[in-house]
Amino acid sequence: MFEELLEDVAQTNGLRETSTWLKLAAGLSAIVLCLLSTGYAAPLFIALVLSAAILTLARVDLRTYAELFLVPLWFALMSVAVIVLISGGEHVFWNWDPLPFLSLSVTRESINTGFFVLCRVIGGMSALLFIALTTPMTDLFVVMRKARVPDFVIDLAMIIYRTIFFLLDQVRQIYHAQVMRLGYSGWKESVHTFSVLCGSAFIASWDAGDDLVRAMDARCYDGKFALLGENRPVELRPLAALALFLIAASAAVVATQGMTLL
């Protein structure tokens, strides 16, 4: 029912104290490089390096990491199947025209395209997970301010952040109480019990909003939020590692340009 929030992993990961700028630079440029790549090899190379970093440097355990790929890969495989069937090409392996305007075929070109998109998703996901697992949101707020995001938007984001955690805690307890009294026992009961859960989540949010207004007022709220000053400074070794990675990845993008599976 409940998914674990990666934020909790990020708060204790092995790269917690490395400069946020470096981690963000690594993740974002990896995403851009994956998108710019025209061959399947470079995204795979990026995925390999970043996964290794997540598993060894950030010390995230393998199972947690592997499970994170399941849902997006399921989605990706379905979409890639569609791409393979509709993209068409010259070397046709299989073909079926069920409707006059719909032609399904598997071709060498379409397999290449599908595989390439799949690799790009794997590369992109690993880059996203690298940011998600090594950089807590609390550090990203500082970056957001530096990036000139309007203050009240950051304040809003911070309140949402704080609310998520204590609402989640409450909703979890309510869910447990429901299970203990045999809610979710049949399909119909499940829908009913679930809607009661969502409803109490709404009530809980409403209460939380009320209390938040009071708590802020009681502490002289005047439209300001404090920010935790500076993030950790950029250190030489991680900087060198980042540079090395970017050079190697860019080289891979250029070198494997247009590389296809078949």
Added chain:
Amino acid sequence: MSSIVLEARDIRYRYPRGQEAIRGISFHFRRGEKIALVGPNGAGKSTLLQMFNGMIRPDSGMMLFDNRPMEYDRASLRELRRKVGFVLQNPDRQIIAPTVYQDVAFGPTNLGYSEAEVRESVTTALRHVGLAGFERRPPHQLSGGEKKRVAIAGVLAMDPDVLVFDEPTSGLDPSGSEDLMELLDELNHEGKTIVISTHDVELAYPWADRVILLADGQIIKEDIPDVAFGNTKFVRMAHLSVPTLLELSAELEKRGFFIPGRKPRSVLDMVHIIESQARGSCCHPAPGTITVCNVDTIAPGTTPLWVQAHPGIAVGAMGTRAKQCAAMEQVALEFTYGVIDKCILRALRGKDSLILTNGSMVGRVTERVEAYCKESGNVISVALLETTDRLS
């Protein structure tokens, strides 16, 4: 000795990527016992409790219910959760239906009871916790103590064998706590096994048959309350404090006072010890009597008349129904908590008292008084108030 109802054999549990929360625990609870799991926050109390009804499955080791290993398929879990009722610490998380009736009916409905059965089980459960007539009220208008009672009724409606309470009195004021502990005693008297988890040593000490001290996911001591709380080393390990009366008796013992084998659990016991020491004797020449009145069977109007006819008598009430009854008949109450002990203390000073209570609790008064008399050598007589006694 009664049969074992719940048992753990070397269970261990680790939260995903977290620390090991339960590190090799074994115990067994017998039918009809009152058990207190006592330990600081973070000792693993809640995790352990959630294994009692299969919400958490141990990583290794085995949980047994009724001498059969717990199974974790859907059907077995349903059966287990019906038999082991769980009352959360915060009733606001447990009561979520828009009316009291709907909330108490939640369990029975999910058990697939017919509408008539649901209605009956809800009515019985609400009467039990003293909330008859609250059916149509919305829970958010109730007081903390009332909410707690609704939560308990919601569990009672499924008629479980074992009742598990996480921090039962947290957030309740003294009179609310006292009422709740009386309710637990009443349920226990009707044969339910009661397990509470708490960090309130003053609460657990006089109440429990057996105390399990928990710290860092391990049992550090399991014994009767005097022994479990008497060892300062264990108490310190569990980040707890020694109950006041036990601490006092330990200090007196260090100063050469004689403390009998069974340590004082109540003010009554302590008075007895101090009097025996200071006076050499604690037998009273002409103790008063204690009269017990069952509010379920007595004719309305009897009690006020009887009280009028006995000036100087002190009246105490045990249980919600007795208190409601006293309020209805406008009988002024002297004692509303620790009633039996207070009446014994009065009797020892040669004064009479009347205890209003109901059902199974009548027997408890006699039992407790007899136990005290046997131990102390005093003779206090307990009488039952009948409707015909009106003016005697």
Added chain:
Amino acid sequence: MSSIVLEARDIRYRYPRGQEAIRGISFHFRRGEKIALVGPNGAGKSTLLQMFNGMIRPDSGMMLFDNRPMEYDRASLRELRRKVGFVLQNPDRQIIAPTVYQDVAFGPTNLGYSEAEVRESVTTALRHVGLAGFERRPPHQLSGGEKKRVAIAGVLAMDPDVLVFDEPTSGLDPSGSEDLMELLDELNHEGKTIVISTHDVELAYPWADRVILLADGQIIKEDIPDVAFGNTKFVRMAHLSVPTLLELSAELEKRGFFIPGRKPRSVLDMVHIIESQARGSCCHPAPGTITVCNVDTIAPGTTPLWVQAHPGIAVGAMGTRAKQCAAMEQVALEFTYGVIDKCILRALRGKDSLILTNGSMVGRVTERVEAYCKESGNVISVALLETTDRLS
């Protein structure tokens, strides 16, 4: 007598469409007092507390701060809320920001402090509550006791004159409560006026300078703890219970024991009374000494060596910093709560003890021991451990 800091003159308040919650209350708190508002749930405690910092404005009557009537415009409210810090019962409802630092900095930032001032006040406040080094942690990963401390630090950072706590120990285990009450004592010792609302009589009884019993929106008794809790009629009206030691002393008194004017507030007092009665005297021929060590000024490594050189000594720690220090230097602690009393009890049996504490609390030890000696006629000496004492 110190000046009046907070005063209420016949205030009344009715919730929109609700019952009258406050029905004509007047009182005044003096600077540096420790006040406990005690009453059952629903007595109006929380409503009353929220009037102290202008969160609720009375319908009639008047609230005064520093002898000036409170005003309810924005600027005055800001000033008032800076001076009267309010700590909610549930810290989750008070902590707003995503990290400990940001949360504690919330008040100072909104007061318009410069960044350096904000940083300094946050550091000081966190050090005060024993959470130095927690700056970057997100609140949802902290324990209940730690969250409470963050909430307190957030209020302390604004350097208020009066600190108001709603149910300060609710949800905390005994050692957490004890730490918290020590922190309150420490703050009080630094000159802050402390007001708590609670229904825990055992907590309020030994702690408060003055107790206000509240029921149904009215003050039913306002006095020193022994008197306020000693009257069973008022206690019953307020749905409370009599503190154990007070109940015991009342029962002993009824049985002809002599109880001095000041009723026993602690096990120490009670032992004194019982011993005087049973033995006729309570003066001890050769009491032990109590050594006090200020962990802020002592050189690291001194304490363990000194303890080694004094076998048989019992070590107690008061306050979070002292406990952290003991853990760091691996000094085994015998006492972690009620430390001074326990050490006096030891001294009376001729045994020595060492108390680790910090800053202003050193003076408190001497004060408490002197007060006891004066009252009881014993002579217990208190020594200060210096770095140079290492092996003496």
Added chain:
Amino acid sequence: MHIMEGFLPWQWCVIWWLVALPCLMLGIWQLKKVINADREALPLLGVTGGFIFILSSLKLPSVTGSCSHPTGTGLSAICFGPWITAVICAIVLLFQSLFLAHGGLSVLGANIVSMGIVGPLVGYAIYRLLKDTSVNIYLTVFLATALADMFTYVTTSLELALAYPAEVGGFASSFVMFMAIFAVTQVPLAIVEGVVLALVFKYIVAL
């Protein structure tokens, strides 16, 4: 359901960002007005965001294997209007990609368009349309949420189809294929979601 990182070619990432940004700007501008008028709006908007996140992190129990979840954006659109909802959604989507690995950063623009803009707009429009008619309020909530949900998926299919048109039939037949896989399979789920949120509404009214 969101498009995940790396799925869209870079050109389309840029295009959807360009579509989303003006809407976000409008939302931010409205947000600023609201906050300046009433400071208490900020915490309320905050808990609304928290609520949307929580709802979307709950998975419907009986539909295992799917990652369908109520979006709750309709509710926010009704309270604060669709543009402010777009801003809240953008923040929630950012949190979802970083806390749950749902969605991504380069595709954030595309996801904001489908879940944060089109969905709430549809829900809001239906609500406004039916509000003053004789249609039962629960039916209104059901329709608003179920259709908002459907249109979110239709938009997602559209975004995918635009990026990967078919060789034969081009965009249209590709759209049909993606619809068949994503949107059509979502019909029962959208109905369940509509039922759940209508029940939620009923529950809230009952309290």
